[in-house]
Amino acid sequence: MAFDYLIVGAGFAGAVLAERLATQLGKRVLIVDKRTHIGGNAFDTYDESGILIHPYGPHIFHTNSLEVIDYLSQFTQWRPYQHRVLGSVEGQLVPIPFNMDSLKTLFPSEYAARLERKLVERYGYGVKQPILEMMNESDADLKYLAEYIYKNVFLGYTLKQWERKPDELDASVTSRVPVNISKDDRYFGDKYQMMPLHGYTKMFERMLFHPNIKVMLNTDYREIAEIVPFDKMIYSGPVDAFFDYRYGKLPYRSLHFEHRTLDTAQYQPTGTVNYPNEYAYTRISEFKYITGQTHDKTSIVTEYPRSDGDPYYPIPMPEFNALYKRYEADALLEDKVLFVGRLATYKYYNMDQIVAQALSVFNKQILPNEPRAD
Numbered sequence: 096m097a098f099d100y101l102i103v104g105a106g107f108a109g110a111v112l113a114e115r116l117a118t119q120l121g122k123r124v125l126i127v128d129k130r131t132h133i134g135g136n137a138f139d140t141y142d143e144s145g146i147l148i149h150p151y152g153p154h155i156f157h158t159n160s161l162e163v164i165d166y167l168s169q170f171t172q173w174r175p176y177q178h179r180v181l182g183s184v185e186g187q188l189v190p191i192p193f194n195m196d197s198l199k200t201l202f203p204s205e206y207a208a209r210l211e212r213k214l215v216e217r218y219g220y221g222v223k224q225p226i227l228e229m230m231n232e233s234d235a236d237l238k239y240l241a242e243y244i245y246k247n248v249f250l251g252y253t254l255k256q257w258e259r260k261p262d263e264l265d266a267s268v269t270s271r272v273p274v275n276i277s278k279d280d281r282y283f284g285d286k287y288q289m290m291p292l293h294g295y296t297k298m299f300e301r302m303l304f305h306p307n308i309k310v311m312l313n314t315d316y317r318e319i320a321e322i323v324p325f326d327k328m329i330y331s332g333p334v335d336a337f338f339d340y341r342y343g344k345l346p347y348r349s350l351h352f353e354h355r356t357l358d359t360a361q362y363q364p365t366g367t368v369n370y371p372n373e374y375a376y377t378r379i380s381e382f383k384y385i386t387g388q389t390h391d392k393t394s395i396v397t398e399y400p401r402s403d404g405d406p407y408y409p410i411p412m413p414e415f416n417a418l419y420k421r422y423e424a425d426a427l428l429e430d431k432v433l434f435v436g437r438l439a440t441y442k443y444y445n446m447d448q449i450v451a452q453a454l455s456v457f458n459k460q461i462l463p464n465e466p467r468a469d
């Protein structure tokens with residue numbers, strides 16, 4: 096049987112496009128993933144005790160796009176969930192991003208009150224103020240606070256996560272670290288924050304359940320690209336691998352995930368605790384907060400950043416963006432291949448951004464050029 100499309104990668108990018116091509120255009124699609132499961136990095140599964148876990152680290156859904164929610168809601172119901180993160184700073188656990196309660200926990204009460212008053216007067220209540228800008232303040236207290244957050248919350252985490260100093264990374268990453276001038280302790284500021292009620296994998300199963308979609312797992316697309324006839328390709332793997340690394344490898348940061356199931360109902364006070372300063376790991380997450388599951392035991396994951404391993408985070412540095420641009424130029428010349436997703440476009444995107452990107456590729460690049468198959 097000949098396929099209209101071979102889709103490489105069954106993560107959000109590949110699954111959204113498979114679903115659109117099959118249901119909106121009647122195309123026959125083969126979706127291939129070299130992993131043994133669908134869902135890409137968002138895959139979730141039950142551990143040996145029956146606790147729903149995210150093998151590739153905690154995935155929390157948040158977006159400002161109603162279009163993305165409407166689209167995904169065809170395949171899942173939702174559970175409201177607002178993620179909260181605490182950071183270990185000078186032996187205390189304080190809200191991250193830093194907020195007015197973090198000040199009160201870490202500083203003597205009079206000094207915390209003075210800082211709070213100055214922050215409100217200078218920037219306004221409810222503002223999320225980037226600390227890098229605040230470091231240039233002439234007011235000695237505000238400058239001190241910005242430097243304190245930089246040193247105790249941001250610097251250590253960045254060194255562990257990226258193995259580079261903040262000033263070596265793109266300003267787009269470093270300029271965003273805020274102090275919340277309010278008591279808002281939510282990690283994300285998006286309008287919509289929720290989790291798929293029965294998990295991501297169930298949602299992916301519903302997206303891909305269609306007579307025109309065939310799923311092939313445990314298979315590198317190169318093993319079958321020569322023997323299975325197809326017309327066009329959608330590629331969501333690493334762009335440099337597609338071109339056999341002809342300009343050299345695009346570097347990524349990876350993670351080692353240490354998963355543990357514990358014989359206790361609760362391990363820590365919130366979904367994620369960050370460790371910017373101590374230990375080799377960056378953070379520990381406890382899944383039951385995120386999934387809402389009740390269970391006598393609990394399951395946690397500890398993340399150790401590393402250079403080798405699965406490609407997770409493109410390194411946001413100008414020289415690597417320049418290298419990507421060379422691959423991008425070649426990708427644009429491939430008239431039978433569309434490059435979609437975070438690995439194929441070498442940029443860190445959240446899940447909702449990948450869904451939006453895939454929907455946009457379908458609506459703007461595929462739909463106008465494709466007749467319906469039936």
Ligand SMILES: Cc1cc2nc3c(=O)[nH]c(=O)nc-3n(C[C@H](O)[C@H](O)[C@H](O)COP(=O)(O)OP(=O)(O)OC[C@H]3O[C@@H](n4cnc5c(N)ncnc54)[C@H](O)[C@@H]3O)c2cc1C
Pocket residue numbers: 103104105106107108109127128129130134135136137151152153154155156157314315316317331332333350407408435436437438444445446447449
């Ligand atoms: C640790 C971590 C935590 C994250 N947390 C969040 C979060 O809380 N919220 C959020 O919104 N986003 C989060 N993300 C981002 C999220 O994972 C991505 O936005 C999303 O998974 C990207 O989807 P994708 O389809 O582009 O890529 P992927 O999910 O990576 O899918 C690509 C697929 O292609 C397959 N593939 C690659 N090469 C080949 C090949 N040669 N042959 C066959 N298959 C191949 C891979 O096996 C993979 O399954 C997180 C990412 C990481 C790494």
